[in-house]
Amino acid sequence: MSRVTIGILTYKRMDYLISLIKDLNAVKIKIDLIILNNNENIDVFNDIADILDSNFINYKYIWNQKNHGVSEGRRIIVENCNTDYLMLLDDDIYVEDINLICRKIINSFDSDKFLGAIAFNIIDFNTKKNNRYEIPHKNKKVNLNADFYTYLIIGAGLALRTSAVKDVGNFSNTLGPYGFEEIDVAFRLINAGYKIKYLHDCIIEHKKSPDGRFSNEMVNYYALVNRTILAKKYLRKKYFISCLVIRSLFFIVKTKNIRLLFKAWAEIIKTESHASDKFKQCFYDYCKGVSGFLYY
Structure with a gap:
């Protein structure tokens, strides 16, 4: 029986997806593999089936002929996951040793029932160095050669305790197509x-x-909207205000698009915030304990 499911969203990047599946063919323990095809008009089932070459992989293909976006797509993967643990990978990932990662995930989750998520060591394929934007902590000088507890996970590669992510409501279906969906889950965990x-x-x-991917302008738009919505819904007012101000400044410096900034503000304003959604003191205590940064 499989203990781990690997979930992959794919959109357009067929050459990268094929390369990743070839990496996964090296697996020597039973796993489930769920591939959700976000292409509206391109069925990739046969392409994938032709290169899957492992008796250890139980393969499920989902294609609804629509682009669900990242958050809703991963939500669907979670809904279809029947194993204890779920590894989520972008389709443009290279995995040198899938067996080591699977063993580490299983052992880590098995040994700590309060472990909800695992952040991976993500290296740039070309430079073979860590990209500062894919370090799962605001402190970019943190020692990446040692394990540590953190408050962030990075969407390119992570693992989840399936029961935990279902427990907290799964990935959001209200965050739009892209951006901060993994931070939303991390905070709720x-x-x-x-x-x-x-x-x-x-x-x-x-x-x-x-x-x-989206254009850089839209990536910045969703970063502003989604991160600020998270602060508005879940965090204390000081974190919402600081996030709104600083991320708005970042956005206007990077895009120079005043009209799109107003559109972002309108999205943020119309998002409701209820006292029952606000995080408990234990959230702030944990973040303080791992030197987390919540202001933006």
């Missing part, structure tokens, strides 16, 4: 009493293909 751990030897390499 912490608020529910779970921990997040970075494992330095769970190494993956990110090819960071530009294909299938």
Whole structure:
């Protein structure tokens, strides 16, 4: 019986997806593999089936002929996951040793029932160095050669305790197509009493293909909207205000698009915030304990 499911969203980047599946063919323990095809008009079932070459992989293919976006797509993967643990990978990832990562995930989750998520060591495929934007902590000088507890996970590669992520409501279906969906889940896991751990030897390499992505302007738009909505919904007012101000400044410096800034503000304003959604003191205590940064 499989203990781990690997979930992959794919959109346009067929060459990278094929390369990743070839990496996964090296697995020597039973796993489930769920591939959700976000292409509206391209069926990739046969392409994938032709290269899957492992008796250890139980394969499920989902294609609804629509682009669900990242958050809703990963929500669907979680809904279809029947194993204890779920590894989520971008389709442009290189995995040198899938067996080591699977063993590490199983052992880490098995040994700590309060471990809700695992952050991976994500290396740039070309430079073979860590990209500062894919370090799962605001402190970019943190020692990445040692394990540590953190408050962030990075979407390119992570692992989740399936029961925990279902417990806290799964990935959001209201965050839009892209951006901060993994931070939303991480924060809700912490608020529910779970921990997040970075494992330095769970190494993956990110090819960071530009294909299938939004324009830089829209990436910045969703970063402003989604991160500020999270602060408004869950955090104390000082974190919402600081996030709104600083991320708005970042946005206008990077895009110079005043009209799109107003659109972002309108999205943020119309998002409701209820006292019952606010995080408990344990969330702030945990974040303080791991030197977390919540202001933006």
